[in-house]
Amino acid sequence: MDRLEVTPAHALPEIRPMLATPAPLPAEDDEASWGFEVKWDGVRCVAYAPGDGTLRLVTRAGNDATATYPELRGLGERLPGRPVVLDGEVVVVDERGRPDFGLLQRRMGVANPRRAAHLAMEYPVHLMLFDVMYLDGALLTELPYRERRALLYGLGVGGPNWSVPAHVEGHGLQAWDATLRGGFEGVLAKRLTSRYLPGVRSPDWRKTKHVITLDVVIGGWAEGRGHLAGLPGAVLAGLRDPSGLRYVGSVGSGLSEHERQDLARYLSVIPRADSPFAGPVDVSGAHWVEPRLVAEIAFTGWTAADRLRHPTWHRLRPDLTQLG
Known part of the structure; x- marks a missing residue:
């Protein structure tokens, strides 16, 4: 030494x-x-x-x-x-x-x-x-x-x-x-x-x-910027509990442009005027949708505010989605 x-x-x-x-x-x-x-x-x-x-x-x-x-x-x-x-x-x-x-x-x-x-x-x-x-x-x-x-x-x-x-x-x-x-x-x-x-x-x-996977319900979306204008920049994710749909964060990382275009089509047929979440959602300019689409995401844990930490999009779960 x-x-x-x-x-x-x-x-x-x-x-x-x-x-x-x-x-x-x-x-x-x-x-x-x-x-x-x-x-x-x-x-x-x-x-x-x-x-x-x-x-x-x-x-x-x-x-x-x-x-x-x-x-x-x-x-x-x-x-x-x-x-x-x-x-x-x-x-x-x-x-x-x-x-x-x-x-x-x-x-x-x-x-x-x-x-x-x-x-x-x-x-x-x-x-x-x-x-x-x-x-x-x-x-x-x-x-x-x-x-x-x-x-x-x-x-x-x-x-x-x-x-x-x-x-x-x-x-x-x-x-x-x-x-x-x-x-x-x-x-x-x-x-x-x-x-x-x-x-x-x-x-x-x-x-x-380590990453954790979770199925979440999509209750809204936020518009992307630049070349993603008009497409979902992130989806607003929730989990169902006794009080209703609880907002757990927004998920945009990992979404391909093709997936954003598909989501835009799916989300366009289930719009709603008000938020489906039971509590407040701290996202400006949010577009609300009926909580029917289910997605699988990965994340590394929970924040002190019960939000997803480092969430990443994996895939849409059509086997769990209810559009009827």
Whole structure:
């Protein structure tokens, strides 16, 4: 490992986070070469602890987030005399222990100390640490992932608002099943021999997301823009519950132009003057339709407002549609 002359004590090297490439899990016959971690649904942060009890947090975009998450400052106090740079993800977990990005959004970008302190009590964050790039004057980026992981575990930095979640080696399918059952966003696979490449999106780190499919009822549509004018830019999706048709969000991603033209024809024969949804719909210029068409969509979870997160169109379900 490279030794750096870093003075004074607070002058730690600035290290941009390494990024993962979207890809399938490694093949089963190659699993032994990889480590597997939970993919957290949060905000990436590099943590700088110079060893004097302080801590500085920097987001992937390069913004200083130290004041935003005051409950994480104690991490610096856990590392006296050990200058270190750590990589991790800031999350807010719900009552089931699952990361909730909607709750985290209430914390993001808050710089006012009093407001941040109040939110820290209402929606406390947790820093999931998964890498160490610098320790005790040595740059660790040339070390393989497996060795960096061992050094990270050895720091013993568990605390009330930060931890080092375990990883597994050579068991990708088990990691996939466990994260799916646990309701997590997906799996990160990291080659055990991989170096840490600051700012690089490397194929040695792979991210694979879980997606959920759902049948939704189309209760309206919003017109597209530009060359999609006159066609549905997005459909307004709902789910039936005892109170009526509950609006869950708009879905436009994944629709081909051909599918938009087909939808325009189908929707033109079932218009209605008022909204079929039981509650308010926050879409301006919406066109309402009778709630008869059913579509299958994919999404990654639910927001705090009970809206679909990252919904994507899959297909129309004519076997479930009622046009009579």
